[in-house]
Amino acid sequence: MKRIFQDYSTLSNNLISLFEDPDGNDSNFKIKTPDRTFFCHRNILKYRSSYFEGLFRSNYQETQQGEITFNDISTQVMEKVLIFLYSGRVEMDRENAVDILLVANKLLIENLKQFSEQFVSENLTDENIWDVCNIATHFQCEYLQKKCVDFIGLKADFFLHQKGFLEIAESLFEMILKSTYLVVNKELNLVYSLIKWGQKQTEQIVQNVVKGIQLEEVAEKISNLIRFIRFVSISRDEYLKIKEMKVIPKDLDEDLSDFYSSTSSQRNKIINESLTNEKKIYFNPRCSRYFLSSDILRGTREYQENLEKWVNDKDFLENMELRFFANQGETNTKNFYTDCGGAGKTLIIIQSQEGFVFGGYTSIGWPTSVSYNEINDNQAFLFTLKNPLGFSPDKLPIIQGNEYMALYSEDGYGPIFGSGYDLAIQSDLINGQSDIGYTYQAPAGIMSGSNLSQTFFSGSNSFHIQRMEVFCERKI
DSSP: OOOOOOOHHHHHHHHHHHHHOTTOTTOOEEEEETTEEEEEOHHHHHHHOHHHHHHHHSOOHHHHHTEEEOTTSOHHHHHHHHHHHHHSOOOOOTTTHHHHHHHHHHTTOHHHHHHHHHHHHHTOOTTTHHHHHHHHHHTTOHHHHHHHHHHHHHTHHHHTTSGGGGGSOHHHHHHHHHOTTOOOSOHHHHHHHHHHHHHHHHTOOOSOGGGOOOOHHHHHHTTTGGGGSOGGGSOHHHHHHHHHTTOSOHHHHHHHHHHHTSOHHHHHHHHHHHTTOGGGGGGSOOOOOTTTTOSTTTTOHHHHHHHHHHHOOHHHHHHEEEEEEEETTSSOHHHHHHHHTTOOSEEEEEEETTSOEEEEEESSOOOSSOSOEEEOOTTOEEEEEEOTTOOOOEEEEBOTTOGGGSEEEOTTEEEEETTTTSEEEETTSSEEEEOTTSSBOOOTTOOTTSHHHHHTTTSSSEEEEEEEEEEEEOOO
16 A cells, blocks of 8 residues: 655745755856846756746857846846745735736746736726736736626726726727626617727727718728627617718628518527527627626626526526625624515525635525524525535535425524535624535535535535625515
């Protein structure tokens, strides 16, 4: 029998000590910034950075002299990047994350670039979004571009009126328009924004584009992007206004003319056929955004799609509201029952402090009091969106015959799913516990009462809540 013991922490610390050796002991390459010289080791640089691998394989002057100077990289950022190369650790904050990203891109350190993109994407703001967009586009940061698009999509009407929008690259604008989840008050507003963008790109100054002014250069500039406008959400009268501006390519206008002159049943057929035809995305409606008020699900398309599919109740999704939320115990159980008791259909989404996302749905809901109650619900289910075991997002339906113990209310607790506390939130709304498989169906291979059933949601039988969101039917 063989066992493998690993001690990455000590190894990482030892390599940091090697890097920080003040005597430059055994170093054989120098990296210089404007105010410091770092004593490094070629083999570590070579195997951790594709940039240095290529440099050392060449016969460049730097290779022969055993040193290289980076006047465009600050000492502080270079130190953090080098520590990462030696130890696999990096300390980022909002002040240095973008600079670390740029250096990681320059030195071809792919995993550091990925970490930086993730950190920057988690710290997008209304103020930095356009600068980050330009960086993501210029340096081909695909993950960061996608996150920027998601961020803009949530408040498109706001962002598309900002000056920074007029300067974005065409490729990024295309990604924004392609987004099925772009949230706009009216699709027509996107057309006007697109024309303004085209004016800026062609340096044309036109005072009023909505009164039929011909914009030949603008039309040519936006001829590709206008194909991603969802004309299916634009009325015939609005289409005719756009047509007067002569910014619609001839082939697209022929399709649109046929669409707007067809019967309702013919239009539905065109729309259904477009769902599998990327070339006719202009007939493909954008998805509704049911979770705009959710901080937990912000920008997570797959998670939202799964919940929409699992709930499978359009009326509830269209009319639900974020009735209640808790952040690390800011509220208490009395608030939950006061605000959500008697609400009927209820969807609870939980994010643990480790970042795992799970929750449950009930078509019945909890009572208005905290006294002991056993609640029957054959439509209740639990779900996981992100878990420590690496399982894909999954719906955990109630086990047939266990419907009578789908939900509980009990002193000392908030909402409870299942008799075995498949998922239970304690009264402080800071802590919870889970052990799936008693009342709700666990994934194949997981038995109730086992270590896997107890750690499935959050990595432990008990967990700390980072945020909990409760969606209920809107009050009339």
